[in-house]
Amino acid sequence: MNDNARFVNRKELMGILVLAVLLVVILPLSLDVFRLNLVAKYLTYAFVALGLVICWGFGGILSLGQGVFFGLGGYCMAMFLKLEASSPENTKIQSTPGIPDFMDWNQITSLPLFWKPFHSLTFTVIAIIVVPAFFAFIIGAAMFKRRVGGTYFAIITQAVAAILTILIVGQQGYTGGINGMTDLRTLKGWDIRPDHAKIVLYFFEVALLFGCIFIAQFIRRSKLGRILVAMREKEDRVRFSGYSVANFKIFAFCVAAMFAAIGGAMFALNVGFMSPSFVGIVPSIEMVIYTAVGGRLSILGAVYGTLLVNFAKTSLSESFPELWLFGLGGLFIAVVLAFPNGLAGIWGDYIQPRIDRLFASRKSGSDPKADSKNGKSFGPVADGAPAE
């Protein structure tokens, strides 16, 4: 219980520092701008994976629809950028200059009402957080208050992902349809496309990611986190102890949604477009895979898992354009079968104990806390075995 008082213990701090050195120093120094921009793209999914650690790993709520929130965040950002790129000078070739090009192709002659507030960056930034959180709150309230959970909840989130995709594709005059919103150019007059902008965006994103890691760490260490874990292990006992299980679940789900939305917004900035192919069922499941590979109980594992899977995806597809999907599928099956706790499990079960032993033998047991039960930076052992 002593560890509860502290926000991070020594080993967790070490883990975060190692990640910080990797993201802030090693990767920017060793990769060219193109590859660094790819890392920035991968890291946008790490926000989603972090959210899933809170809601799935800690709270036991498996959501197969995180793409919805990633998409909502991304579309909010993309709408702002698209409006800025569609100035009357840029779009003078259209029948109606000054509106986004896809609206013109769909015979829309004036900017729809719900697009107008997205002229303001302040509104956009607020919307990126509030819209997905509100949406998650409605879904959560509708489900958890009625005690819908587990598989049923997962299926419903999938349905929501499918519905939103169909909505976006169907309303192409307002959303860009299946093409999405392409050719995003500037943010308040600052060109987001050249190399130096990519570097600035990368560091901004890494800073945001660490912000989210600290929030997740805070939740994990707080009483709230304990209740989430308790809920995952034995929901009824928590309910009988007088806690409102539904409210805690809604909270975890909303936090996951907000993280995903931040990732989506950063995606739109880094990649320069947004399309419904990030909203649907397949990308949502892929995001769950990142978390599973990283270890769903581990905050840092989620980041490493996302990076690893995406690196594998890019390098496999560059080397074997026709066969890579099979290789990737095989990798997933192998990881899930052999290491159910993902990378973090491998680290916690095999590598960490050896390092500990090495230190312990050098210091000849002068630091007994190093082996204390809560000392593992990646958590799977500390939090006990998963219930499912």
Place this chain on the structure above:
Amino acid sequence: MSDDKKRGLDSPLRRKLLMGIAAIPAISMFGGPSFAAGPATSAVNTTGLAVTDTEVTVGILHSATGTMAISETGSIEAEKLAIAQINEAGGVLGRKIKIIQEDGASDWPTFAEKAKKLLVNDKVAAIMGCWTSASRKAVLPVMEQYNGMLYYPTFYEGLEQSKNVIYTGQEATQQILAGLNWIAKEKGAKSFFFVGSDYIWPRTSNKIARKHVENVLKGKVVGEEYYPLGNTQFNSVINKIKLTKPDVIFTDVVGGSNVAFYKQLKAAGIDLSKQALLTISVTEDEIDGIGGENIAGAYACMKYFQSLKNENNEKFVAAFHKMWGEKTVIGDVTQAAYLGPWLWKLTVEKAGSFDVDKIAAASPGIEFKGAPEGYVRIHENHHLWSKTRVGKAKLDGQFELIYETADLVEPDPFPKGYQ
């Protein structure tokens, strides 16, 4: 954007020197085409592309996996065939073409990522690629930002024109108008029913078709329906077709939906030998999946059919079958993809340089007499002049050529009066 275009040309002195050097082999080249020894690399490549004394690198970017793989495989095969043939004939400016193939995985952002990789990392001199409009829209900003050259093979909706793209397929008016004129004249058609997949290409094509039917042909559109990509239930629209009894069903349903659509049409008792149907989305590739018996009698409006009788096409079909097997069929887009590497080669040789700016400038007016579809020429707007043809689907999955325009049709990506 102008910053990026200056990459590799930082020093004005170096630039002038290189231009001077560039002129020397250019002059000697007018003496006659000789591939034995190409001009110096520093002269034909002033922007740091992947060109050596013996090799030039070109990218192929299509979906080898995912839902679009079935359509895009033909394009990959055609481009590889064209490049193999060019290499056999001595290459481009004395250099063999090396291919770097990337997989777009039927996923638009992946297309953008891979296009960027090809341009920034591999410094390819040109990219043959993209298929769906969505993938092209995703790749276009990348091509413009890093100043690449894309040869895009698919017939598409128009409303686009870029210095960095050569469109080797037809834009919408080239594909639609002549076909509608023909069917109105031939069948005396007055009423049309439109069925399409729900995305930008069918929507734009039908918009153009509607204006043409209403304003030029003085006919009537009695129904216009759209279905999501991948939809397989067409019973409600088939019922409406039966109720409204249009003279012509005009369809731009794409991909796998076609299989369901034509099977259900047949099952509902609509006989395509009596009911005229004009499609702008079914090529030999799609009939492979639909089955010739389900679509025989339908008319397709394209610029190329495998069954075209001319010397170029017979050679092309034979070479294609030799490289990729006797059973492969060749559709409209496959042929357009085959044009890409050839047009690029001809343009490079005219420009005397691999530099993208020079190729973009030299492209208008390039003629390719060896095209399987017959003679083609690049227009100032980077689209191709080409004929429109109407074919009738046969039981064996091939088309019988029924009609072709007398002259090449001018590409008009921003058609006045059809917007």
